[in-house]
Each structure stands twice: as structure tokens, then as C-alpha cells.
Amino acid sequence: MDTSFERSENTKVEWLTPPELVKQLGIFDLDPCSPVNPPFVHAKTNFTIEDDGLRKNWFGRVYLNPPYGKGMELWLEKLKNHGNGIALIFARTETKCFFNHIWDDADAVLFVKGRIKFYHVSGVQAGTPGAPSVFIAYGKENAEILKNAGIAGRFLYLK
Numbered sequence: 001m002d003t004s005f006e007r008s009e010n011t012k013v014e015w016l017t018p019p020e021l022v023k024q025l026g027i028f029d030l031d032p033c034s035p036v037n038p039p040f041v042h043a044k045t046n047f048t049i050e051d052d053g054l055r056k057n058w059f060g061r062v063y064l065n066p067p068y069g070k071g072m073e074l075w076l077e078k079l080k081n082h083g084n085g086i087a088l089i090f091a092r093t094e095t096k097c098f099f100n101h102i103w104d105d106a107d108a109v110l111f112v113k114g115r116i117k118f119y120h121v122s123g124v125q126a127g128t129p130g131a132p133s134v135f136i137a138y139g140k141e142n143a144e145i146l147k148n149a150g151i152a153g154r155f156l157y158l159k
């Protein structure tokens with residue numbers, strides 16, 4: 001069985017952010033795309049696929065590690081319009097998603113050093129992903145929090 005991250009991106013495997021990493025980014029009001037049976041949560045309020053977090057009203061400080069695949073851009077667009085939060089996605093800097101919603105719109109990015117070890121919904125650590133990750137901050141306050149979070153990588157202001 002191939003368990004590489006790239007091959008699993010469009011399957012139903014859910015790749016969860018290590019909770020200790022999100023804690024370094026402070027308290028979040030909302031995770032709009034959380035698993036239905038999460039082993040841990042990242043925010044005070046957590047929408048799941050059953051709520052369809054993409055169609056709900058977002059509020060407060062948002063943590064976004066969106067579902068992978070074709071619709072991913074819509075989640076980044078919604079966070080851009082919301083203007084308050086931090087996203088974690090693959091550092092695919094050439095994509096439409098980056099050019100439409102990040103390079104000219106986000107306040108800062110942090111390219112993560114090394115590869116994040118994500119978790120399965122079972123709570124067990126998943127394999128190492130086949131791509132690097134980047135955190136994206138929307139809003140000046142989130143840019144400062146990202147800068148000072150102590151997460152290893154290269155931080156860049158975009159505004």
C-alpha cells in the first residue's frame with residue numbers, strides 16, 4: 001500500500017495538524033473544517049463536513065487547514081475575505097491559489113523548515129508529506145503572532 005502524502009491527497013484520508021503546532025499560534029475562535037470525530041480540536045468552535053463549514057458564517061480568529069483537492073482555493077478565498085486567521089497549506093507557490101489569494105492578499109507567510117508530521121483521525125501520526133508546508137497569516141495581528149510563534153522556518157512579510 002502506498003501511504004505517501006501526495007498519493008493520499010484526494011482520498012478520504014484526513015491529515016490533521018499536530019495540536020502542539022497550533023498551540024504555538026495562540027487561541028483560535030473557529031476551525032471551519034474539523035473532522036467529525038476529532039482526536040483533538042484546534043479552536044473553540046469547530047465546523048465539520050456535516051455543517052459544511054465553507055457555507056457557514058465565519059467569525060473571530062480562524063485556524064484553517066483546508067480539505068485538499070480542487071476546492072481548496074475556495075477555503076483560502078473565504079479566509080482572505082474574512083481577513084482574520086492563519087492557514088496551513090502546501091507551499092505550492094506557483095498555483096492559482098497562491099496568485100489569487102495569497103501573494104497579493106495575505107499579510108505574511110512562514111515557510112516551515114522540514115516536513116510537518118500530520119496526524120490521522122485515529123490520533124496516530126501519519127507519514128511524512130511529499131510536499132513542504134507554509135503558514136499564511138491574514139491580518140496584521142496574525143502576522144505578528146506567526147512571526148513570534150517560534151515555529152522553525154522562514155518568515156516573510158507580504159505587506
Ligand SMILES: C[S@@+](CC[C@H](N)C(=O)[O-])C[C@H]1O[C@@H](n2cnc3c(N)ncnc32)[C@H](O)[C@@H]1O
Nearest residue numbers: 014016017033034035048049052053065066067
Ligand atoms: C486537512 S483536514 C484538517 C483538519 C483540521 N482542520 C486540522 O487542521 O487538524 C480537512 C478537514 O476538513 C473536513 N472537511 C471536508 N469538507 C468539509 C466541509 N465542507 N466543511 C467542513 N469540514 C470539511 C475533513 O473532514 C477534514 O477533517
